[in-house]
Amino acid sequence: MLLPIQISQESREPIYHQIGTQIKALISSGYLPVGTSLPSIRALAKDLQCSVITTKRAYQDLEHEHFIKTVQGKGTFVAEVGLELKEEIKQKTVREALNKAIDIGLQHDYKLDDLIKMFEVAIEERRK
Structure with a gap:
């Protein structure tokens, strides 16, 4: 595999x-x-x-x-993994990815408000 x-x-x-x-x-x-x-x-x-x-x-x-x-x-x-641990890992993984995206945005001199708008646009694009 x-x-x-x-x-x-x-x-x-x-x-x-x-x-x-x-x-x-x-x-x-x-x-x-x-x-x-x-x-x-x-x-x-x-x-x-x-x-x-x-x-x-x-x-x-x-x-x-x-x-x-x-x-x-x-x-x-x-192995069998408990639901709480699975949820914790899923949230941690997503948070880490978001933190990396935020860091990249800040390195490009975007303000947090700009990054939030970009995030909202990305979500809307995904929904389509």
Whole structure:
């Protein structure tokens, strides 16, 4: 299974954290339902063109946080995640994306009122 994960080499965020954050979002959104088999550490590293150590760290963190579980000899699977935690992750993911957009807007010298208007226009365009 090829996961829709985007890695940014320019980001200050470590790659293992980028991977973990995006897998959490995929689980929280329902894109990866409970019991879904995940790629092996090596396969994911190859797909993302990063080191096996990096993907192993991401999987270890996800397992420690109970988002995934590894069954010896069978693979790694999406674990049951509570609704409250899913909602928390979804909100955090959206907030982070909005904060990045705000930061970019501020770097371009837009005022917050201008950014709010842009956001409202973007929402209206999406509704169409």
